[in-house]
Amino acid sequence: MQTNIGKKAAGEKAAGYIKPGMTVGLGTGSTAYYTILRIGELVRDGLDIKAVATSAQSEELAREQGIPLIDFDQVDSIDIDIDGADEADAQLQLIKGGGGALLREKIIAAASKEMVVVIDEQKLVKHLGKFPLPVEVATFAWELTFRQLVAIGAHPVLRMKDNQRFLTDNGNYILDCHYQKIHNAAALHAQLNNVPGVMENGLFLHYATRLIIGAADGSVREITHPYPAKTSF
Numbered sequence: 001m002q003t004n005i006g007k008k009a010a011g012e013k014a015a016g017y018i019k020p021g022m023t024v025g026l027g028t029g030s031t032a033y034y035t036i037l038r039i040g041e042l043v044r045d046g047l048d049i050k051a052v053a054t055s056a057q058s059e060e061l062a063r064e065q066g067i068p069l070i071d072f073d074q075v076d077s078i079d080i081d082i083d084g085a086d087e088a089d090a091q092l093q094l095i096k097g098g099g100g101a102l103l104r105e106k107i108i109a110a111a112s113k114e115m116v117v118v119i120d121e122q123k124l125v126k127h128l129g130k131f132p133l134p135v136e137v138a139t140f141a142w143e144l145t146f147r148q149l150v151a152i153g154a155h156p157v158l159r160m161k162d163n164q165r166f167l168t169d170n171g172n173y174i175l176d177c178h179y180q181k182i183h184n185a186a187a188l189h190a191q192l193n194n195v196p197g198v199m200e201n202g203l204f205l206h207y208a209t210r211l212i213i214g215a216a217d218g219s220v221r222e223i224t225h226p227y228p229a230k231t232s233f
């Protein structure tokens, strides 16, 4: 894999927010990849943490790195979740799911006290929506779900990979919805999740607490959002 300097800088920087004893959510994708590698180094240097992964791919990488993973029945709360995004705006609203991991990612983000998002500078946008919005749908009667999405103007396209229908870790399909510009993200989020067959959509509106943006020269800048402390289960 060719190194993307901005992704690497942001991904590695995020690992610095992990403190001993924390339970950490491991994100998915080519930016979270650098975070997981850095966490692996820290663990080998003695950092005592536990982790949960947002995808089979990240779980495998974490195992290779020797990062201790725990089952969800052992999770009281997740202290920090570090994950990538496909688009982010200055209000820390995100589009995620370019790699198809959005459902697990959202479950873990929702259970985390902090969510640190790592991106390269090209993903910071004024308006969300140029990146097609991933919507995870049940395979059962997916054609009907597809038509419902067409009817509400989502312009869905079934995601393919290697000439096959792309399947998520949860055994679902992804419909990439083409909006160009999303005007009312909260209303769209509710509208999409209200369609039977939709498991989740890739809008993450109130989860990120810190955005780390890596530039091509290796510098990083951060935007934080002072949300009230999240209640954890």
Ligand SMILES: O=C[C@H](O)[C@H](O)[C@H](O)COP(=O)(O)O
Binding pocket: 027, 028, 029, 030, 031, 032, 083, 084, 085, 086, 095, 096, 097, 098, 099, 100, 101, 102, 105
């Ligand atoms: O489903 C995948 C995730 O939401 C990723 O975090 C997102 O697609 C960003 O991935 P990358 O860092 O590879 O651009």
